[in-house]
Amino acid sequence: MKIAITPDQLIFTEGTRLFPSETSFGNFAKVITQTDFLAYFGNSLIVSLGTAGVTTLIAAGAGYAFSRFDFAGKRVLVGIMLVTQMFPLLMVIAPIYKMVAALGMLNSLTSLIVVYTAFNIPFATFLMQSFFDGIPRDLEEAAMIDGCTRFQALRRIIVPLTLPGLGATLGFVFTAAWSELLFALMLINSNDAMTFPVGLLTFVSKFSVDWGQMMAAGVLALVPSCLFFIFIQRYLVQGLTSGAVKG
Amino acid sequence: MARMELSSLAKRYGQVEVLREIDLTIEDGEFVVLVGPSGCGKSTLLRMIAGLEPISGGELRIDGRRVNETAPRDRDIAMVFQSYALYPHMDVARNMGFSLEIRGKPETERRPRVAAAASTLSLEPLLARLPKALSGGQRQRVAMGRAIVRQPRAFLFDEPLSNLDAALRVDMRLEIARLHKRLAATMIYVTHDQVEAMTLADRIVVLNGGDVQQVGSPLDLYDRPANRFVAQFIGSPTMNILPVTLDDRGLPRLANGAAVPLEGLAPEGVAGRIAEIGLRPEHLVPGAAEGALVSGTADLVEHLGSDTNVYVRTEDYGTLVLRVHGHHPVRSGDALHLHARPGAVHAFDRDGLALPRRSR
Numbered sequence: 001m002k003i004a005i006t007p008d009q010l011i012f013t014e015g016t017r018l019f020p021s022e023t024s025f026g027n028f029a030k031v032i033t034q035t036d037f038l039a040y041f042g043n044s045l046i047v048s049l050g051t052a053g054v055t056t057l058i059a060a061g062a063g064y065a066f067s068r069f070d071f072a073g074k075r076v077l078v079g080i081m082l083v084t085q086m087f088p089l090l091m092v093i094a095p096i097y098k099m100v101a102a103l104g105m106l107n108s109l110t111s112l113i114v115v116y117t118a119f120n121i122p123f124a125t126f127l128m129q130s131f132f133d134g135i136p137r138d139l140e141e142a143a144m145i146d147g148c149t150r151f152q153a154l155r156r157i158i159v160p161l162t163l164p165g166l167g168a169t170l171g172f173v174f175t176a177a178w179s180e181l182l183f184a185l186m187l188i189n190s191n192d193a194m195t196f197p198v199g200l201l202t203f204v205s206k207f208s209v210d211w212g213q214m215m216a217a218g219v220l221a222l223v224p225s226c227l228f229f230i231f232i233q234r235y236l237v238q239g240l241t242s243g244a245v246k247g
Numbered sequence: 248m249a250r251m252e253l254s255s256l257a258k259r260y261g262q263v264e265v266l267r268e269i270d271l272t273i274e275d276g277e278f279v280v281l282v283g284p285s286g287c288g289k290s291t292l293l294r295m296i297a298g299l300e301p302i303s304g305g306e307l308r309i310d311g312r313r314v315n316e317t318a319p320r321d322r323d324i325a326m327v328f329q330s331y332a333l334y335p336h337m338d339v340a341r342n343m344g345f346s347l348e349i350r351g352k353p354e355t356e357r358r359p360r361v362a363a364a365a366s367t368l369s370l371e372p373l374l375a376r377l378p379k380a381l382s383g384g385q386r387q388r389v390a391m392g393r394a395i396v397r398q399p400r401a402f403l404f405d406e407p408l409s410n411l412d413a414a415l416r417v418d419m420r421l422e423i424a425r426l427h428k429r430l431a432a433t434m435i436y437v438t439h440d441q442v443e444a445m446t447l448a449d450r451i452v453v454l455n456g457g458d459v460q461q462v463g464s465p466l467d468l469y470d471r472p473a474n475r476f477v478a479q480f481i482g483s484p485t486m487n488i489l490p491v492t493l494d495d496r497g498l499p500r501l502a503n504g505a506a507v508p509l510e511g512l513a514p515e516g517v518a519g520r521i522a523e524i525g526l527r528p529e530h531l532v533p534g535a536a537e538g539a540l541v542s543g544t545a546d547l548v549e550h551l552g553s554d555t556n557v558y559v560r561t562e563d564y565g566t567l568v569l570r571v572h573g574h575h576p577v578r579s580g581d582a583l584h585l586h587a588r589p590g591a592v593h594a595f596d597r598d599g600l601a602l603p604r605r606s607r
Contacts, residue, residue, distance in 0.1 A: 138332035141299050146346035146393070147320040156349070160336045 004028065004215035011211055027216035036191060037217055040199030044178060045224060047109050047195055051116040051177040055124050056169045058117070060162070063128025064154070068137070081122040089119075089182055097186050107190045115187070116177045124169050131165025132158070167232035175225055196221050249309050249324075249400035249433045250275045251296065257304035258291055258457075265291050266457045268305065273435065278427050280436045280444040282480070283454035289437045292454070293403050296435060297326050309400065325394035326403040329410065331386045333378040339389050340365075340374040346397045364395040367429075368422070384415045391426070401433040408443065420446060441481055445469075453477050475599035478525050484556055484568040486525045486593070489541070499524070499594075502563035505540050511590035516603040520596040528556065530591035531569035533577070539584035541567065545577050559583050 003011055004027050006020040014020060031037045066074065096115060105111035135158060143153035159166075181197040188194055194202075200221075203214040251273040258266040266288045273279050281289040294300040296307065298319035307314055314322055325346075333342050341348070343364060344357040365371050368388045378386055387407065394402055404423070408416045424447055427434055438444055444451050445465040453460040453468065453476070460480075461473040472478035479485045491499040491507055499507040499521045507524055509517060536542065543561035555575040559567045569585060577583065594602040 136330060136332065138328045138330045139334065141297075141319075142326070142328060142332035142393075143334070143345075143349075144299070144319045145297055145324065145326045146397070147349040149318075149320065152349065157334055 001219055003211055004219050008212050027212040031213050031216045040194050040196040044196035047112045048174050048177040050113040052170045052174040055117045055120045055173045058121055059124035059128045062125045064132050066129045067132035084122050093186055100187055107188055107193045109193055111187055115183050120173045120176055124173055127169050128165055131162055135161050171229055171232050174228055252308040255305035259303040264457055276431045276433055278434045278449045280448035281452045282444045287454040288457045289454050290405055293405055293437045297324055297403050298322050323400045325397050325399040327390045327394050327407045329406040331390040333389055335378050338375050338377055342389055343392045343396050360396050364392045368392050383411055404436040406438055472601055474601055475595045478593055482527055484528045486527050487567045488523050488525050489564050490523050501540055508587055508592055511592055511604050512594050513603040513605050521594045522597040523595045525593035526587055528568040528570035530588045531585045533583045534586045536584045540587055542584045545579055545581045545583055548579055
């Protein structure tokens with residue numbers, strides 16, 4: 001933040017200070033007007049929102065099933081999901097690259113959404129399952145006795161009560177996708193499809209680093225995460241289910 | 248209004264049999280209480296009637312129609328849960344009217360029915376509140392209100408009072424009794440509290456280990472328990488059980504040689520079969536050493552005001568309990584000689600089955 005608002009000529013000459021002696025928003029202006037930052041930013045927004053939306057939708061369905069139903073192979077499935085979390089990403093990057101290349105999806109935002117979704121589903125599912133576990137079964141049963149089908153009970157009773165969980169999962173997946181660099185670096189080469197973390201690297205050239213602009217871009221990149229959390233904050237507030245049952 | 252017939256109703260989880268061959272007919276307007284210790288299957292049976300638990304065998308009919316496969320929403324039965332299960336994101340009025348809302352009844356029909364139920368249960372001032380702003384007793388009443396609004400064919404209660412404190416429990420018990428009187432609807436009530444069972448029920452069904460032990464009116468179960476389990480389950484403090492031996496004439500005797508008073512029992516049933524006798528605490532009286540059935544020393548004395556419970560340590564039978572009406576001057580350490588009230592002795596055979604009593 002400090003470097004972002006320090007004029008270029010002062011960054012290295014001023015030494016370590018809490019506030020720069022002069023402030024300038026020139027770096028922000030340059031980042032926005034002279035670089036492709038806005039395009040990167042847009043790409044990141046598309047990828048992150050897409051990933052968060054798709055992942056949360058799938059995770060909510062899977063989490064509900066894991067929480068409420070007993071079915072053949074449930075334990076095995078949970079085991080598999082857990083195992084996926086154990087692989088270092090570096091290990092799978094080459095096979096993923098080959099697969100995406102074979103599908104002809106290199107340099108597309110869709111490929112990033114698909115890959116991010118795949119990697120985030122297990123954790124998001126666990127997260128959603130624990131939220132569903134926290135809602136007493138009695139509520140659904142009461143609703144079904146009151147005249148709901150299972151789907152109606154889900155929509156009218158369970159979903160409203162799971163909003164905090166949906167919000168938390170959306171937020172978690174969004175930030176994970178927003179800051180992801182490794183896959184984006186591998187799967188995206190064209191400038192048009194670069195996401196923001198990859199774009200940030202363009203500020204590093206072979207012989208110099210434009211620290212001022214890089215920091216300005218970094219500060220700008222915080223904005224959506226902050227906005228997103230401010231927006232979902234009210235859903236994160238716990239205690240919505242209090243009063244449903246004793247206690 | 249509904250008449251329910253359970254024939255050979257069974258519930259299995261894999262290999263585990265939770266309920267075996269339950270046969271029971273519940274008449275229209277009857278208040279039936281299912282009691283039993285934890286894990287006896289009483290809640291499972293209730294949930295099977297509600298449609299929340301699949302039926303593994305046998306048949307359930309409501310008003311003559313088989314409903315084994317009918318979804319809960321189509322059975323027209325209301326249920327009050329132990330946890331109340333109020334919808335936390337809806338206010339009291341909407342909670343109560345939800346069943347009508349989901350069935351597409353217009354606001355003009357919902358409102359008066361909710362208002363009527365609310366006035367029965369004195370819930371009017373709370374209609375706009377969320378469940379979290381209610382006390383336990385109020386939540387309980389809302390849960391009952393939600394059931395009443397529907398005007399269902401039958402009401403199911405799953406331990407509805409067990410989360411309330413003692414005073415409130417008595418109030419709500421009376422409220423439920425009044426409700427039954429007013430609505431004259433079929434009600435099935437699950438509890439492990441025998442006071443609730445005795446006070447509310449037209450008939451009590453005692454369950455243990457997945458089997459029906461006995462079905463009968465509260466006093467029937469108290470006076471003529473079918474077996475030792477029912478004898479000990481109904482009544483508090485629990486019935487004292489004393490093993491007996493048969494003398495050379497085949498007459499039962501207690502450890503000190505005293506003859507067992509058999510006035511209350513049908514003589515033909517006793518001969519050769521009697522293995523244990525049962526005496527309710529209120530049927531034991533302290534008296535003279537001569538002719539006493541059992542002697543011992545008072546261990547603990549509980550003064551309840553209206554009654555006094557005395558725990559008596561005996562050499563041959565461990566601790567026995569007697570209950571004396573009113574205040575009693577006995578103190579811990581006093582020697583006591585116990586006699587039985589005439590005609591009050593229960594007798595059981597080796598398998599715990601009750602021997603027949605004289606008809607009164």
